[in-house]
Amino acid sequence: MPEIDAAKLKEIYTNMVKIRFFEERAITEHRKGLPGFVHSSIGQEAVPAGVCAFLREDDYTITTHRGHGDIIAKGAQLDRMMAELFAKKTGYCKGKGGSMHIADVSRNILGATGIVGDGLPIAAGVGAALKMQKLDTIMVAFFGDGSTNSGAFHEGIGLAAAWSLPVLFVCQNNQYQQSTPTRDYTRLTDIADRAKGYGIPGISVDGNDAIAVAEVAREAIEKCRKGEGPIFIVANTYRTVGHHMGDPGTSYRPKEEIEEWKKKDPIKRLRQQMVQNKTATDAELDEIEQNVLRELDEAVKFAQESPEPTPEEALEDIYA
Ligand SMILES: Cc1ncc(C[n+]2csc(CCOP(=O)(O)OP(=O)(O)O)c2C)c(N)n1
Ligand SMILES: [Mg+2]
Incomplete structure (x- = not known):
């Protein structure tokens, strides 16, 4: 595989900076x-930025519920995302979805689900549709380590494997399922097992090393x-x-654990690598x-100045 070029x-x-600053501003x-x-x-930015790069x-x-970064890395607009957080009419879901349900169908970002693990069967369904249409388009499901304990994980990944579907399963193992550490819910030391x-192939990668993530993802995406x-990453x-x-x-x-991980900040790490390699x-x-900060100021202003949905709109765009 060729090295990842400077532009990439x-x-x-x-994208990592966009995610970090968006999250900080959202808080x-x-x-x-x-x-x-x-x-x-915050801290997980290398995963979506690395995976979506290719x-x-x-x-x-x-x-999932922790999906802002995955949505930003796939190209969603910060202003419409921010407006969604502000529950405004100009938000991606017209202000009715909020942080945990942002979708941008125009960019094939199918959205997020707050139900742990529930993205995986949906991903298998989309993968089946892509395969039936004989497209070389792929489906990527992002989810947390805790999701790998849910029935939906096993249903989704099991079906995708049995039917050889073009789905890339990306587990962002942030070491905790809410307050439960991984060691308390599995004997495995490597969830990829x-x-x-x-x-199917299970690949473990340093999720704080954007270049490593991008390299692993590039190969997996081509295979899918x-x-x-x-493929399970x-x-x-x-x-x-x-x-x-x-x-x-x-x-x-x-x-001490938090401090140790802060030292492995993925953004600082990529900056160091790029400056050392003379990429930038x-x-x-x-x-x-600075440009991203300006974009975020504009996104917040857009959200603040946008109108609220009217009460009548509460009953639009819903199924009963
Ligand atoms: C089916 C289900 N059970 C419980 C919850 C409550 N809940 C929300 S987030 C979360 C932890 C999920 O952990 P993980 O998948 O590792 O994602 P992370 O929050 O670490 O990104 C739980 C248990 C939920 N949303 N859905
Ligand atoms: Mg987790």
């Missing part, structure tokens, strides 16, 4: 009093496109913040960050 690395860096704005919950993915626009994705039960799917990472914004995340995790200068990367 800058794209990955930009700040929520503390001022927005409805709903925010589950932040996806095409027509590839499909689905994610669960793939063996389905006879050629009909060699499904486990990216080992950490959320350096609490489970959601109301959880300080310190009662069930040792302080610090000044160029600073400029990327």
Whole structure:
């Protein structure tokens, strides 16, 4: 495989910064009093940015309650996402979905589900549709380590394996299922070993190393496109913040553990790698960050100034 080129690395860096700043801003704005919950993915940015770097626009994705990053990396607009968090009419779901249900069907971002594990059977269904249409488009399901304990995980991955569907399963192993550490719910030390039960490849990767994630994902995506799917990737990472914004995340995790993972910050790491390889200068990367901050200011302004949905709209776009 050729090395990942400079333009692609800058794209990955930009997406990671977008995710980090979006999450930070979302927490700040929520503390001022927005409805709903925010589950932040701070610390996990290398996973979606690395995986989505080699996806095409027509590839499909689905994610979870902690899905902002996966949605941003697939190309969603920050202003419409922010408006959704603000419960405004201009939001991706017209303000009725909130943080946990953002979808951008125009970019084949099929959305998110707050029900742990429930994205996997949906992914298998989409994968089956793609296969029946003989397309080389693929489906990517992002989910957490805790999801691998749900029945839906086994149903989804089992069917995708039995029918050789073009689905890439990406587990973001942030070491905790809410407050339960992985060692308390499985004997496995590598969650990727669960793939063996389905006879499909299971690949474990350092989820704080964006380049490593992108390389593993690129190969897996190509294989899925050629009909060699499904493939299960486990990216080992950490959320350096609490489970959601109301959880300080310190009662069930040792302080030292959080500090250790903060030292492995994926954004700092990629910056170091890029500057060392002379892929970019610090000044160029600073400029990327400044541009993203400006984009976020505009996104928040757009959300603040957007109209609220009217009461009559509550009954539109729903099934009964
Ligand atoms: C079926 C189901 N059970 C329980 C919950 C409550 N819940 C929300 S998030 C979560 C933890 C999920 O852990 P993991 O899959 O590792 O994702 P993470 O939050 O770490 O990103 C739980 C138990 C839920 N939303 N759905
Ligand atoms: Mg988890």
